[in-house]
Amino acid sequence: MTQVLGEVSRSWTLDKHQQTQEAFLQSLDPRVRLLVCVLFSCVVSALHDMMALTLALGIGLGLSLFARLPIWTTVRKVVVVDSFILVLVLTLPFTMPGEVIFSFWGWEASREGLFRAAEVGLKANAILFSLMALIGIMEPSVLGHALYRLKIPIKLVHLFLFTVRYIDVFYKEYKTMRMAMKARGFVPRTDLHTLRSIGYLVGMMLVRSLERSDRIMEAMKCRGFDGRFYILDTMKSGPRDRIFAVVSAVTLLGLLAVGYL
Amino acid sequence: MHIVDGALSNPVLIGGGLLAASGVAYSLKKLEPEDLPRVGVLSAVFFVASLIHVPLGFSSVHLILNGLLGIILGWAAFPALAVALLLQAVFFGFGGLTVLGVNAVNIAVPALLVYFLCRWGLSAEKHLLAKRVADGLFLVFFLITIWAGFALYQLYQVEGGSWSVTVNSVSLILFSGVMAYGYFLYRRGILSVAGFWGFLGGSLSIFLTAVMVAISLALSGEEFGKAAEFVIVAHFPVMAVEGLLTAATIQLITKVKPELLHAVR
Structure with missing residues (x-):
């Protein structure tokens, strides 16, 4: 699901055939x-x-x-x-x-x-x-x-899920912008120019993220968001x-x- | 910046955990469900920003940006940082589970202080007053860092370790140079008033975080005294980097999208 957080296993709900092959701890x-x-x-x-x-x-x-x-x-x-x-x-x-x-x-x-x-x-x-x-x-x-099933507050869990979901998106965006900077001959050094450029990079990421979050909110409202999320899987x-x-x-x-x- | 598992004593761990839990609980209560996507997306951006390395001499530092985070997220900085630290602990192994609370408090409390301190200055209607207050704050902060530097210098003088004295004075000179440079830029008008507030917020938050890390180490035992001093000394260059970077970011934001500063209620 996410590149940044490293390679992770498949979902914990594996079918019978996979279960015998997967490591015991993962199941x-x-x-x-x-x-x-x-x-x-x-x-x-x-x-x-x-x-x-x-x-x-x-x-x-x-x-x-x-x-x-x-x-x-x-x-x-x-x-x-x-x-x-x-x-x-x-x-x-x-x-x-x-x-x-x-x-x-x-x-x-x-x-x-x-x-x-x-x-x-x-x-x-x-x-x-x-x-x-x-x-x-x-x-x-x-x-x-x-975490949710262990009674961690729902808002914190949703914050967690949102963060996890968008880390990869913004990591890709960061990589794209770095590539664009590189194409224009940017080489990071210890100077004011580097700090200002990276500062602007962070600023642009923030600006884009705000616009994206507005779109997310609209899409959620369109699907009838009423301030609640539902976590469907029950863990047994x-x-x-x-x-x-x-x-x-x-x-x-x-x-x-x-x-x- | 991260304290690892196993170093701190149990009372410090428990105290940090309780403080972090109450901070997170309070700010979650304040957080509207409609703001959740916004806070989540912004905290993802800050997570990615913390992966950026800035070259510094022969090595490099990674960004923390808790000053900027505090300025933009306000109270929501607490849960956002707790989530980011949990992710880092679990998937990168930085920090650990038992120190999660202490680390969250050490990074989030400075962010909150910067929020209360700089929010007004960034969006002040009265520009002149904001300038005056920024000047005053700069002076106080400058004097404090000089004093902290000298206090540490004298400590090392007594011990007589020549290596640490050099490192300490070099980083102090570097930092006061950068502070003065930031002030100069601001006086010349290259850095806007908001940008200067960002500069102050960015470096102040790192300074406070370093101090809090040092305090939590020192509270855990006498034997960490040296490490605690080292933490503060090692963070002078980071303060310079984060201050200038935050200044650039704030300057961009105030020009391009000023509503970012009021994104989260």
């Missing part, structure tokens, strides 16, 4: 996956024990393998996200007071800081992997419907979903037990 009830992922994130961020966090990262990795994520796109994502953490992880050993284990150009690294850095890295990656495996493979619109959870939920609950309790006992 589970989106609501269950969403809930499990949120609970997993909360549990992991509450943990402080190295052993438990390593286990959590293992679970995340296992889920990713299980979901058969495309290898290269996944690696690229993880590298990008980890480069964000790098600054924090590199400075932490030097800024946290504690027992000195080694020094580097007159900066002293502490054991506590090193552990803290490892903790942050493990937590972030464990959550990232589980997120990619459980929700990342969902189609964005399915995620929106699952089968025995497999229940088994998955129970297994995840046991795993989460196990993680907590390892971390705190």
Whole structure:
């Protein structure tokens, strides 16, 4: 459905024939996956024990393998996200007071800081992997419907669905305008001309989007829009979903037990 | 800009989550169903804009544009940003689920402040007064950044790390240069009054966001003090970029489609 948000699976309602071929995780009830992922994130961020966090990262990795994520796109994502953490992880050993284990150009690294850095890295990656495996493979619109079925306010869900719907449209428009700029010899540099040009580009996108939203509103009114939207699909959870939920609950309790006992 | 999972302490996470939830709830209540397509489409544009990279020296920065977002969407900036951050967390892996609330507050609250601050100046009937207020605001903001820069500089002086001092002073000099340049453009009449308000809003929102990120890091533990300072220092160039870009955008909008500024009630 959307290029920008990356390749995603087909809809969660697959027919019998496809179901046997699809990965198991993708055929589970989106609501269950969403809930499990949120609970997993909360549990992991509450943990402080190295052993438990390593286990959590293992679970995340296992889920990713299980979901058969495309290898290269996944690696690229993880590298990008980890480069964000790098600054924090590199400075932490030097800024946290504690027992000195080694020094580097007159900066002293502490054991506590090193552990803290490892903790942050493990937590972030464990959550990232589980997120990619459980929700990342969902189609964005399915995620929106699952959010609605989980009693998220309807207006927020519709905002979500509208945004998802038009991200791709405006990404294409952005690409077209960039192409037009390129054809006129625009090369981005660090100068005022670049900033002004890109500023105008954003401005034009806003202007066009407002005009488009007026057309959308008119089309909606033409079809009898009365301030309500209807979400038609009903999500049912089968025995497999229940088994998955129970297994995840046991795993989460196990993680907590390892971390705190 | 994004804080990753695992860094913040639990009280900060919970506090941020509650604040974000109440902000989103309040602005959803204010949002008319008729405005939904408009807000959705605009928030898609801002999502795409956040994918644009602007070259900056040897590297590049991606746009955040929360100042512009606040000016155009007003209160609706809160749910729009929450949705965008959720999408980024789920499909790009930037940020995470547990920090979603904190990130939303850190970006949306500055956007709202800029909305309250700049909305009046952008559409003021009394041009002279808008100019005066813009001058005053510029002065205050300029002094604050200089002060923040010096405070950080002295901190680093005590620690004695030569590398960080250089980075800090270079980015501070760069930023004050850009601020002065923006003021110069505005004085010469190249930048309109509305454009100057956009410049102030664009850079102020990034400054506030950097400060809020630094605060949420510092609240989470002593050990993040250095990282918190680094966040503010690293955002001086971003402030310059976003300020000038927002100025250009606002100038275009006021000429081409002024009703964009009142698109959402």
